[in-house]
Amino acid sequence: MSSLLFLAGAVALLPVAVYGLAVRRHLVSKLIALNIAASAVFVSLLAGAPPGAEEGAADPVPQALALTGIVISVSITAFALSLIRRLIDEQGRLDLPEDGGME
Amino acid sequence: MDAVGAVVDLLLVAMTLSAAVAAVVSRDVFRGVVFFIVFGALMALIWLRLSAPNVALAEAAVGAGLTGVLMLETLGRIQRASDVEPVRESRPRPVVLAGAALAVAGLSALAALSVLLVERAPQGLAGLVAQQEHPIENPVTAVLLDFRGYDTLLEVGVLLLAVIATMGLYPRDHPSPTATAPLTRGPERGLLLGWFVRLLFPVGVLVSGYLWWQGAAAPGGAFQAGTVLASVLVLMLVTGILGLPSPRRAATRLALAAGLSAFLAAALLGLGLLGVPLAYPPALAKALILAVEAVLTLSIAACLAALVIGVPPTPPRHAADDGS
Amino acid sequence: MVIDVLSGALLVAGCFFFLAGTVGLLRFPDVYCRLHALTKADNLGLQLVVLGLALQADSLYAAAKLLVIWLLALLASATIAHLVSRLALREGYRPWTR
Numbered sequence: 458m459s460s461l462l463f464l465a466g467a468v469a470l471l472p473v474a475v476y477g478l479a480v481r482r483h484l485v486s487k488l489i490a491l492n493i494a495a496s497a498v499f500v501s502l503l504a505g506a507p508p509g510a511e512e513g514a515a516d517p518v519p520q521a522l523a524l525t526g527i528v529i530s531v532s533i534t535a536f537a538l539s540l541i542r543r544l545i546d547e548q549g550r551l552d553l554p555e556d557g558g559m560e
Numbered sequence: 561m562d563a564v565g566a567v568v569d570l571l572l573v574a575m576t577l578s579a580a581v582a583a584v585v586s587r588d589v590f591r592g593v594v595f596f597i598v599f600g601a602l603m604a605l606i607w608l609r610l611s612a613p614n615v616a617l618a619e620a621a622v623g624a625g626l627t628g629v630l631m632l633e634t635l636g637r638i639q640r641a642s643d644v645e646p647v648r649e650s651r652p653r654p655v656v657l658a659g660a661a662l663a664v665a666g667l668s669a670l671a672a673l674s675v676l677l678v679e680r681a682p683q684g685l686a687g688l689v690a691q692q693e694h695p696i697e698n699p700v701t702a703v704l705l706d707f708r709g710y711d712t713l714l715e716v717g718v719l720l721l722a723v724i725a726t727m728g729l730y731p732r733d734h735p736s737p738t739a740t741a742p743l744t745r746g747p748e749r750g751l752l753l754g755w756f757v758r759l760l761f762p763v764g765v766l767v768s769g770y771l772w773w774q775g776a777a778a779p780g781g782a783f784q785a786g787t788v789l790a791s792v793l794v795l796m797l798v799t800g801i802l803g804l805p806s807p808r809r810a811a812t813r814l815a816l817a818a819g820l821s822a823f824l825a826a827a828l829l830g831l832g833l834l835g836v837p838l839a840y841p842p843a844l845a846k847a848l849i850l851a852v853e854a855v856l857t858l859s860i861a862a863c864l865a866a867l868v869i870g871v872p873p874t875p876p877r878h879a880a881d882d883g884s
Numbered sequence: 885m886v887i888d889v890l891s892g893a894l895l896v897a898g899c900f901f902f903l904a905g906t907v908g909l910l911r912f913p914d915v916y917c918r919l920h921a922l923t924k925a926d927n928l929g930l931q932l933v934v935l936g937l938a939l940q941a942d943s944l945y946a947a948a949k950l951l952v953i954w955l956l957a958l959l960a961s962a963t964i965a966h967l968v969s970r971l972a973l974r975e976g977y978r979p980w981t982r
Contacts, residue, residue, distance in 0.1 A: 459565060459566060459569040459609065460610065462569050462570065462573055463569065463573065463606060463609070463610060464672050464676075465573075465672075466573035466576060466577060466606075467668075467672075468665060468668045468669050468672050469577055469665065470576075470577065470580055471664055471665070471668045472660070472661040472662075472664040472665050472668075473577070473580050473581055473584055474580075474584070475660070475661075475664045476585075476657070476660075476661065477583075477584035477585075479660075480650070480651075480652055480657070481584065481649065482647050482648070482649050483589055483647045483649070485589050485592070485593070485631060485634065485635065486584060486586075486589060486592055488631070489583050489584060489592055489596045489631070490584050492596065492623075492627060493580050493583065493584065493596075493599065496599075496600075496603050496623065499615075500603070500606060500607075500610075501672060501675075503607075503610050503612055503615070504610060505672065505675045505676060514611055514612075515610055515611040515612045517685070517689050517699035517702070517703045518685040518689065518703055518707075518708070520612045520614055520615050520703075521700055521703040521704045521711070521712075522711070523607075523612070523615045524614060524615055524618050524700070524704065524783060525704075525712065525715045527615070527618050527619060527622055527623050528618070528622060528718075528719060529715060529718050529719075530623075530627075531622050531623070531626055531627050531630075531864075531867075532718050532719050532721070532722035532867075533722070534627050534630060534631075535630055535722050535726065535867040535868075536722045536725050536726055538630055538631065539725075539726040539870075540729065541634060542634060542637060542736075543729050543731075543736065543738075545637070545638060545644055545738045546641070546731075546736040546737065546738045547736075549641075549643045549644050549645060550644070550645050550647075551638065551644060551645070551646075551647050552647045750966075750967070750970065752963055752966050752967075753963060753967060756959065756960075756963040759959070760959075763956065
């Protein structure tokens with residue numbers, strides 16, 4: 458039963474992340490929202506899985522997938538942050554132009 | 561026991577949701593990052609409640625710790641940069657917001673429901689994994705390094721790629737202080753921090769080695785060990801006890817790329833000996849996996865430390881030379 | 885049975901200290917008072933929690949590992965409190981006086 462609760466929690470986290478990605482203009486806030494979305498997906502991977510072979514451990518394959526996902530999202534976050542730093546130096550701004558062109 | 565567990569889980573989910581909302585909604589981005597770190601710590605507890613201690617270790621170290629440090633460091637650079645325009649946030653109408661939230665929640669609930677309704681094997685894949693006789697007792701390490709070795713190989717490649725891409729972003733012709741100044745404390749270095757870091761370094765190496773060794777039989781493994789080593793490495797580099805390595809030196813490049821190379825070498829060994837890449841000969845399996853994990857630990861530590869500190873830009877060799 | 889009750893009491897006492905530290909963090913007037921509340925209450929709170937858990941540990945080895953965790957947290961919080969308060973002084977935050 459509790460895995461259903463965690464699955465519901467992961468489902469509830471996704472609108473929060475989409476709000477951050479779509480509405481917030483600050484790029485670091487968007488990055489935070491992206492990380493939250495990734496965590497929600499990993500939780501739903503494990504919460505939706507049937508119980509493992511023994512009582513005390515979860516299914517090892519989704520665990521391995523979640524581990525891989527966590528390392529990849531930290532790589533993406535690090536690269537995105539260095540892109541943000543270059544943006545600050547080149548244009549002095551922390552958000553992207555909204556009208557699709559050069560503001 | 562079940563009722564108490566259910567209450568704990570409900571509280572945990574409620575706190576995690578609140579932390580996530582606060583992280584995303586805060587106007588002050590520093591406040592948002594702090595709440596994101598809190599969110600990461602609560603996620604580690606959720607992983608424990610889901611009986612996934614390996615993932616809990618990785619989430620606490622990498623997800624909350626390292627990502628939080630990266631974001632805080634960028635915020636610090638933003639503060640020190642001289643001319644950054646403040647961001648003007650817009651507010652969409654509440655009706656639009658509520659409609660969008662409902663739509664997203666509805667869609668994801670549908671996806672979750674479809675996953676739950678699909679007929680599943682009663683033991684998932686754990687039964688299949690348990691049936692394979694493997695010298696590594698920790699099933700997650702066995703899955704990571706053996707059964708789904710390709711995923712891990714590519715994941716290490718992605719980490720190295722992030723480091724290379726970050727280095728590739730450094731401009732050659734004009735200075736870019738916010739992007740390229742490495743993270744150091746500068747000339748003023750307190751006595752207490754220096755001694756604390758000197759005390760912590762051997763402890764960190766010991767904990768990292770323990771996690772690597774235990775990863776074969778208990779929760780642990782290369783990534784968790786690599787992150788612990790990365791954090792003590794970052795401390796040593798920031799306080800200036802260890803000099804900043806230049807990316808032109810072969811030793812730096814070797815440290816960054818050794819993990820991927822070792823993994824590739826193991827894959828080629830399998831190809832040569834058994835005709836299938838990443839197949840381990842049964843007599844050597846445990847030793848080979850532990851050896852690859854050891855090199856992976858060092859390499860992951862170097863890559864993560866490089867991502868946090870920033871690799872110092874390489875000056876051109878000659879004045880007329882503006883390529884590398 | 886006695887060990888369980890003792891464990892429970894130590895855990896509850898530790899959580900009480902964490903609660904006190906959090907109230908201090910929210911209510912105290914300046915950085916230095918808040919640091920004081922955090923480090924004092926959380927170190928003692930962590931010590932009580934670790935003692936309560938160590939009583940439940942499977943072996944002496946596991947209990948010793950828990951104590952090492954507590955020692956490391958103690959060292960880290962002391963160093964961090966020193967660094968934060970020194971930076972605050974240098975940045976010009978005067979301590980709150982009545």
